[in-house]
Amino acid sequence: MLINLSGVDKDNYTLSILKSLEKHNSGSLKITVVMGKTAPHINSIRQFAKTAPFECQVLVNANNMAELMAQSDWAIGAAGSTSWERCCLGLPTLLLVIANNQRTIAEQLQQVGAAISLHVQEIDTPKFTECVAFFRQPENLAQMSEKVVRLCDALGAKRVAQHIEDLTKNEDFANIRRATLDDCRQVFEWRNHADIRQFMFNTDELIWENHAAWFAKQLGNPDFIMLIYQVNGVAQGYVSFTRQSENIWEWGFYLAPTCSRGQGSRMGRLALAWAFAELGAAKIIGQVLPHNIASLKLHEKLGFFRLPEKNDVAQFELSLDKCYIKKQFHSRFKIE
Incomplete structure (x- = not known):
């Protein structure tokens, strides 16, 4: 029998199980207990195993769980995600509900006859004894194993990957990266385009020599960060962040005129x-000229709070503690 109640088992339910088995004439059992290396009660389990009335080995941080499951006749385990690993290997299991978010898994597996479910507080009750007696009958194990193995075919990861690929194969791949010296000419051409210059505070055309010297200098400036926005590997936009104080940055940006x-x-x-x-920014601020309608709308769409104007220039700010930008989009898009 295999016992594994998550890697930590902070409440030491494993010891409660072993003591309950000790009470119920389980001398013929051969038990393997698997615990994580950070489990706080490893020593108490090892101490019990030394004098247990049944064979009991304690493994810590085992890296061959599939092998251990395959070698076992049945298991006692938490009703978490490991339930599906046990199903994949056809291992009948007495599921213990340790947390509320495990109830659904336990109920569904019990409903189809792939497990028996108990609440963890029922370990030292007659109900637990009845369950142990059930699992010690070979015919019961054989019947449950047949039902268990039908649930998982070990191809789930492949299906998920295929589904993600199907969802995204028609979408463009976008990412943000740091600017390099190779981007200097492209940024210069974008910045000097009439469609972009009209929304700049300085609408004069840049001189190439001055721009090239400035760009090279800024690449090494920790208080001025230049980023390039790419779509399918092609540069399509420029973003800059200028440090205003320790955790406050002002941003500016523009897209390629052909974007x-x-x-x-x-x-x-x-x-x-x-x-x-x-950057560890706590707040991003932005300034927008009143005739740049697209930028005004974009700031509002991105969740910026609009402040009173200064010198006829719109003022915006976005605080990390008042938005979900990081949580929503750091995992959704590739960020380099």
Whole structure:
């Protein structure tokens, strides 16, 4: 029999199980207990195993769980995600519900005859004794094993991967990366385009030599960060973050003049997620000229709070503790 109640078992339910088995004439059992290396009660389990009336080995941080499951006739385990691993190997199990989020798994497996479920508080009760007696009957184990093995075919990960691929194969892949010297010319051409210059505080065309020197210098400036937004590996936008204080950064951005519609919010989400995660920013601020309607709408769409204007310039701020940018988008898009 295999006993595994998660890696930690902070309440030492494992010892309660062993003591209950000790009471119920379980001398012929051969038990393997598996615990995580951070489990706080390893010593008490090892101490019990030394004098147990049945054969009992205690393994810590085992790396051959599949083998141990395959070698076992039945198991006592928590009704967590390991339940599906046991199903994959056709292992009949007495499931113990340790947390509320395990109830659904336990109920569903019991409903189809793939396990018997008990609440962990029922370990030292007649109900537990009845369950142990059930699992010690070979014909019961054989019948349950047949039902268990039908549930999982070990191809679930492949199905999930295929489903994700099907969902995303028609979508463009977008990411944010740090700017390099190779981006200097592209950023220069974007910045000097009339469609972009009209929304700049300085609408003059840049001089290449001055821009190249400035760009090279800023690459080494820890208080001024330049990012490039890419779609399918092609640069499509520029974002900068300028440090205002320790955790406050001001951002600026523009898309390539030829960029398709709808990329602004995508670039914005990626850039903000990057700033909160990589710069440790607590607040991002932005300034927008009143005639830049698209940027005004984008700031509002991204969740920025609009402040009173200064010198006829719209002021925005976004605080990490008042938004979900980092949580939502750091995992959704690739951030380098």
